[in-house]
Amino acid sequence: MSKNPNPDKRELRAVIAFHFRLGHTVQKTYDLMLPAYGVHTPVQHTIANRFRKLEAGNFSLEDEARSGRPPNHDHIEAVRSAVEESKISSVRQVSEVTGVPFTTAYSILKERLGLRKFMGRWVPHHLNPTQKQARVNIAREMLETLRGPRRNLLNILTSDESWFRLTQPDAGQWAASRDDIEPRIRDDFSAKKAHVTVIWGLRGPLLVDYALRGESLNTNRFKTLVFPKLKQAALGWRQKTGLTEFVLHWDNAPFHRSKDTLELLDQENLATLPHPPYSPDLAPCDFYLFGYLKHCLKGLSFDTENELISAIWVIMTKIPKTTLHSVYEQWIHRLESVIEHGGEYYKE
Numbered sequence: 001m002s003k004n005p006n007p008d009k010r011e012l013r014a015v016i017a018f019h020f021r022l023g024h025t026v027q028k029t030y031d032l033m034l035p036a037y038g039v040h041t042p043v044q045h046t047i048a049n050r051f052r053k054l055e056a057g058n059f060s061l062e063d064e065a066r067s068g069r070p071p072n073h074d075h076i077e078a079v080r081s082a083v084e085e086s087k088i089s090s091v092r093q094v095s096e097v098t099g100v101p102f103t104t105a106y107s108i109l110k111e112r113l114g115l116r117k118f119m120g121r122w123v124p125h126h127l128n129p130t131q132k133q134a135r136v137n138i139a140r141e142m143l144e145t146l147r148g149p150r151r152n153l154l155n156i157l158t159s160d161e162s163w164f165r166l167t168q169p170d171a172g173q174w175a176a177s178r179d180d181i182e183p184r185i186r187d188d189f190s191a192k193k194a195h196v197t198v199i200w201g202l203r204g205p206l207l208v209d210y211a212l213r214g215e216s217l218n219t220n221r222f223k224t225l226v227f228p229k230l231k232q233a234a235l236g237w238r239q240k241t242g243l244t245e246f247v248l249h250w251d252n253a254p255f256h257r258s259k260d261t262l263e264l265l266d267q268e269n270l271a272t273l274p275h276p277p278y279s280p281d282l283a284p285c286d287f288y289l290f291g292y293l294k295h296c297l298k299g300l301s302f303d304t305e306n307e308l309i310s311a312i313w314v315i316m317t318k319i320p321k322t323t324l325h326s327v328y329e330q331w332i333h334r335l336e337s338v339i340e341h342g343g344e345y346y347k348e
Contacts, residue, residue, distance in 0.1 A: 007040055010061040016047055017061075020054045075100045079108045083115065124345070125278035132343025135276040139335040142282075145247060145273055146332050153328060155243055156273065157206060159199040159250040160285035161217065164210075166192045166308055168297040194305045196312065197226065198285065199233075199248070202324050203241070205316040207233045210305050219255040227264050234268060249273035251283060281346040282334055288327045292319075 012033075019029040026048045033041045042050070078098040083089060091109065095102040109115045127135070145156065194210040195217065207230050211217055238244060248270050250256050256272075265272060280286035296315045302308040334346045 007037060012037070012040075012042055013050060013061045016042070016050045017054060017059055020051055026051060075104060076108050076112050079105055080113060083109065083113075124280055127278065127343065127345070131278060135279060135282075135343040136339050138274050138276040139282065139338045141274055142249075143332065143335050143339075146328070146335070154202050154241065155245060156247045156249060156328075157199055157201040158284045159197065159248060160283055160290070161195055161197045161253075162285070162290045163193050164196045164294070164297070164308060164312070166194065166303075166305070167301040168294065168299060194308055196309070198289065198312070198316070199230065200289070200316060202321065202328060203237070204319065204321075204324070205313055206230075206237060208309050208313050208316070210309055212305070217253070217255060219258045219260050222255055222261055223264060230270075231268055234270065245269045245271065247271045247273050249275060249283075251275050251279075252277055276338075282331070282338065284327050284331050287334070287346075288330070289316075 015033060016029060019032065024032070026044050029047050030041065030044050075098070079094055079100055082094045082097050086093075089097070091102060091106045094100070094109070095105045098105065100108070125131075146153065193213055195213070195215070197207070197209045197211070198205065199207040207226075209226055209229060211221065215221065234246060237246075246269065248265060249272070252275055255261055262272065276282060293312055293315060297308075297311065300311065302311065337346050338344070
């Protein structure tokens with residue numbers, strides 16, 4: 001039996017009335033309608049409004065007669081100008097600015113202008129023209145390295161840091177209905193975390209390290225704790241691959257670009273690849289790796305930081321080489337897109 005792709009509103013009102021007579025709550029009505037009607041399911045606010053009419057004894061399935069005359073041309077143009085000037089205005093704000101009654105303004109927006117309100121795409125930073133041009137210039141410089149022969153790509157390592165919880169909660173809860181779900185705290189700042197550093201490339205992970213909460217990520221810590229491990233790991237890779245020089249890509253954290261850090265890297269034939277400011281969309285750790293790792297760790301719990309690091313290492317070693325190559329190809333595509341679009345953030 002095929003589903004009606006666009007159910008009549010009278011049908012939806014009849015179903016809501018059915019659940020109302022059964023004594024169901026607004027939320028339960030919504031939950032029970034959702035599997036049948038999908039995206040056409042009325043939102044909870046609409047169901048609640050319908051419940052109020054039913055409680056008042058209004059069981060009619062027809063639209064209520066509208067009073068007043070259709071909006072005139074001046075009203076339509078006033079509303080159009082208001083939303084063109086500020087696309088984030090609410091209907092109430094449009095009504096207040098234009099002097100057009102609320103219901104009329106709503107009708108004009110939806111029916112005359114054919115507008116809907118969408119959530120804007122989050123971006124890391126509001127880029128000014130200088131920052132956009134910097135992204136274009138540095139993206140060109142990065143592409144000169146990334147577009148080299150395949151052997152050159154094997155030399156390129158990428159790195160970043162991110163917080164990982166030792167207990168990774170799964171957001172989903174098994175329940176008979178939404179009413180039975182326990183509320184979740186948005187972020188538990190007391191949860192035990194580790195600040196994880198990863199360095200990896202087309203051959204997989206080179207180094208996974210961590211800092212505890214409260215430990216400063218600075219040049220001194222990199223020099224005394226991280227660099228010796230990086231040096232040893234790089235030696236192992238050189239022996240396996242025969243490669244002598246590597247290029248390290250990471251962001252613009254102060255200790256990444258400090259004179260002492262760059263001198264240490266130079267001693268080990270580790271050149272650095274530049275990175276544009278405010279550009280997580282151009283960092284493979286941000287647009288791929290960290291999200292993938294946290295997805296794999298969902299629902300797991302670790303007693304110590306070392307257990308967490310071991311789990312991350314195992315996950316990274318199991319990522320297929322074809323996937324890693326795809327990530328690098330996506331990296332190149334993103335850089336090309338930024339250049340093509342004048343430094344704007346990459347859009348999926």
